[in-house]
Amino acid sequence: MKKSIFLLTCFVFLLLIGQELAGQGQAQWITTERCQSASNTWLAYRKTCTIHHVPDKLLAKIAADTKYWLWINGKMVVFEGGLKRGRSPHSTYYDVVDIAPYLWENENTIAVLVWHFGKDGFAHVNSGKAGLLFEAIGEDVTLLSDESWQCTLYDAYQNTGAPYPNHRLAESNIRFDARRMIADWYKPDFEGSFPGAQLVVAATETFGTLVERPIPQWKNSGLIAYPKVRYSKAGDTLFCSLPYNAQVTPYLKVEAGEGKTIHILTDNYGGGSELNVRAEYITTNGLQEYESLGWMNGHEVLYIIPEGVKVLDVKYRETGYNAGLDGAFRCDDPFLNELWKRSARTLYITMRDNYMDCPDRERAQWWGDEVNELGEAFYALSPEGQKLALKGIYELINWQRADGTLYSPVPAGNWAKELPLQMLASVGWYGFYTQYYYSGDSSFVSAIYDGLHRYLHEVWKTDDSGLPIERNGGWSWGDWGENVDMGVLTNCWYYLALKAEHAFAVQLGKISDAKEICRMMNTIEKCFNTKFWTGTEYRAPGYRGATDDRAQAMAVVSGLASPEKYKPLLKIFKEQYNASPYMEKYVLEALFRMNQPDFAILRMKQRYKKMLEYPYSTLFEGWGIGADGFGGGTINHAWSGGPLTILSQQVCGVEPTSPGFKTFKIAPQLGSLHEAEAVIPTHYGNIEVKIRKNGRTQAFRIKVPEGTVAELLLPGKKTEILYPGVHKLNK
Incomplete structure (x- = not known):
């Protein structure tokens, strides 16, 4: 048995190594003699080749630092290929593109335009070299980037004068001087020629490991x-x-x-x-x-x-990002419909190479934002959208420092500060665990577990009572706004991180870890209320600010606050409005978990009223613009889209009860609403729920996808088991 496990482990290891090294074959990284790899460098590549028989399929592996555009025989094949570096601090992504449909028998022309960012950013680490790698090997066809290619600097692309993009962006302004344009350079009948390409010196050390692009090409x-x-x-x-x-x-x-x-x-x-x-x-x-x-x-x-x-x-x-906005929500309140719609649009505009806090100021993968975003994706996007969070999970764990700390945004070449509470949120119940449980994909769990375990048990320490000790990290940040009770928040986020780790430990058969994590969680459960509950609120000793609504919410959603405390907590939620849009999502979830849908909907409308009065299609970083904006105040910040999750998950009540929505529950809380409906995309197909309330009776139309089973849960009513098909019910 031990021998079998050993052999299986070796096989999995070799498989992972094979995936990681894929693309490092016979092709070579190429550039041009004139290239100094300065920021905002553009290079044009050409290759003419003869193909006697075009195969049905020919997969090309293409890597560039940083972006590329591909033409074959004058036809655009890829518009903006490539991803910002990298999966780890020393890796470069490559694309796989089927080029067979664009090839002809006899002579073919391959043309590639490469944009080398040439500088670090909050979402990119610069390799220091501009280059291209192209490899396509099939039956009787071998196309490899080497010195037989032609390459030139495309000097029509230039830097602008000031003002320049802020330092967070790896992208530059682009000036194109049409007087220096190389007309039709990418077409087969181009009459000019370029110098011969040169090999990039020390390319392996420069570009590092090649990793296959894990997300689709752009829509x-x-x-x-x-x-x-x-x-x-x-x-x-x-x-x-x-x-x-x-x-x-x-x-x-x-x-x-x-x-x-x-x-x-x-x-x-x-x-x-x-x-x-x-x-x-x-x-x-x-x-x-x-x-x-x-x-x-x-x-x-x-x-x-x-x-x-x-x-x-x-x-x-x-x-x-190439995922459909397949999810939907509608009810008889136009305000909530518009709020869901703007939340979805904000989610989509903050997706591309990575999840972003915003698509303008930074384009950076801050994981506090991503936790909210990945949760929204399951209720708004087609399943293809789930791949972006998975990419981010690998990046976060691969950038773990030698001392065990995790930080974001990553990838990053000019940022390295840890925000401890964001990291706990990321690796925990609403981050890594939600990605696994809602998608049903556990493939990443074994790869991230050791790093997660090290972060929670070596970087974080507990006091004599077993409660986590607050850490400043690089930036002690709990939320924008005032009255942030870091003591209570630290304990809640750490407990939820342990809860996720415990589930992963059980899944991986790490029994001793699971027992120790369970012991730690039990200790926190026993000591949390003793230390922080005052009789009317949760408050850390030494905290002198107004009562923090965020802290009360996290106590509820973590399960550390027992139901008998809900009455005084509800009073606090009606009086305190400190949370930014980032943490308001957890306040609203807490209210639904306290069975307070009426006030949850009312508070949601109160909080977002001002934001929706602006004529924008997206939601803001703060509650308003300018002084009300928080942190610079972008008008497209996906962490603000928490209501999207809440309306579909809590109002319509649809949540998975086993990984990937194989089984799911419908436990609606319409509150003051009379009608609500939602579409939730899953790998099995769309879940559809329509609810109409008439007095004490509710009429349902529920579509259960093939391969799944639903439970309809209503207070005081018998649980109804629903199998695949369309169900019309009156309850």
Whole structure:
């Protein structure tokens, strides 16, 4: 038996190593002699090859530092391939693309444009070298990046002058000088030539381990017309409306003389009190078209047009994470419908290479934000959306420091501070465990367990009573706003982290770990109320601020607050409004768990009323803009979307009771609402729930997907077991 386990362990290890080293085959990293790998460097690559027989399928492995655009025989194959580095501090992602549909028999032209960010950011670690790796090996076909390729610096792409993007962004502004354009360079009939490519020196050490891209290529709308275009009163600026806050690349078609500079930015250019990205286009003579390839976001795109330029057309391309907004919520309160809709749009705009706090100021994978986001994804997105959180989980654990501490945002080349409470939230019940339980995917658990265990038991210490000792880390942060009771919050987040670890230990058969974790949890349960409960509220000794609604909420959702304490806690929730939108999600969940749906809905509407009065499609970092914004105050911050989860999960009452919604419960709490319905996407298909309340009777229409079983739970009623199919019930 031991021998079998040993052999199985070896097999799994070799399998993981094989996945990690995939792509490091015969191809070589290539660049050009002139390249100094400065920030905002652009390189154009070409390769002409002869293929006598085109296979049905030919998978190309493509890696670049940092982004690439691929054409084959003049046809666009990949629009913005590549991911920011990296899965670990020393790794680079590669894409797998089937190029067979684009190949011809006989001569073929492969063209690749590479954008080298060339600087660190809060979501990218710079390798220090611009380069491309391309490998496609199939039956009678071998295409490898090597010195037979051609490569040149594309000098038409340039840096702008000041102002520049703030230091959190690895992306630069892009200026394109059309006077230096290489016309049709990516097409088969290009009459020019480039210098021969050179190999990147010490490429293995530079780019590190290659890891296959774990998320889909971007959704791509193609170029489409703006819904509305208007000129400024002065006639020098085009304001082009987008249908919602979107990730876009702007396009223009103009007629002009040479040397005119067109400025392109969005209404969100200064989002979150910091400058993000913009673009410039310098005209050549005559009719010309241009699409700025660096994505930007906002509700409007602005083209500032100099005198002497005639605008013939403007369009945009929307790209973004390739998952559908398949979830839905609707009720008889238009305010809540709009709140769910804006929450979903905010979730989507904060997804791309990684989950982001915001798509403008930072584009950074702060894990406090990601915990809320990954929970929302299960109620809003098609299952493909679940892969982004899984990518983030591996990144978080792979960036663990030698001393055992975890920090975010990662990947990052210019940030390294630990926020202890965010890290507890990340590895705990609402983070790692929710990703496992709601998706049903346990593949990551064994890979992250040792790092999780080390963080909770070596980095964190307990006092003589068994309660966790507060840690400052790099930034002692519990939430934006005032009156943050760090003592109570630390204990609740640590307890929930242990709860997740215990479940993982049991799953992995780590019995001794599970027993010790259970002992620690029992100790916290016994000591928590003794230390923190005053008789009317939870309060840490030494904390002198107003009663913290966040701390009371975490005591409830962690299970450390027993039901007899709910009455005084409800009084606090009606009086204290300290939580930012980040922590308000847990306050609302606590109210539903206390069976207070009426007040939960009322508080939700009170808190979000001001935000929804603004004419935006997304939700804010704080409760308002400017002084009410918190932390810079972006208008698209996904941690604010907690109501999305609450409305689907608590109002309509749909939660999994086994991993991946194999079984699930429906325990609605409509409160003052008379109608509510939700669609919850799962790997088995969509769960659909419609509820109509008439006096004491509720009418249900419930669709249970094949392969799943539901329980309908209503107070004072017998549990109804529902098997796959559509069920119409009156209760």
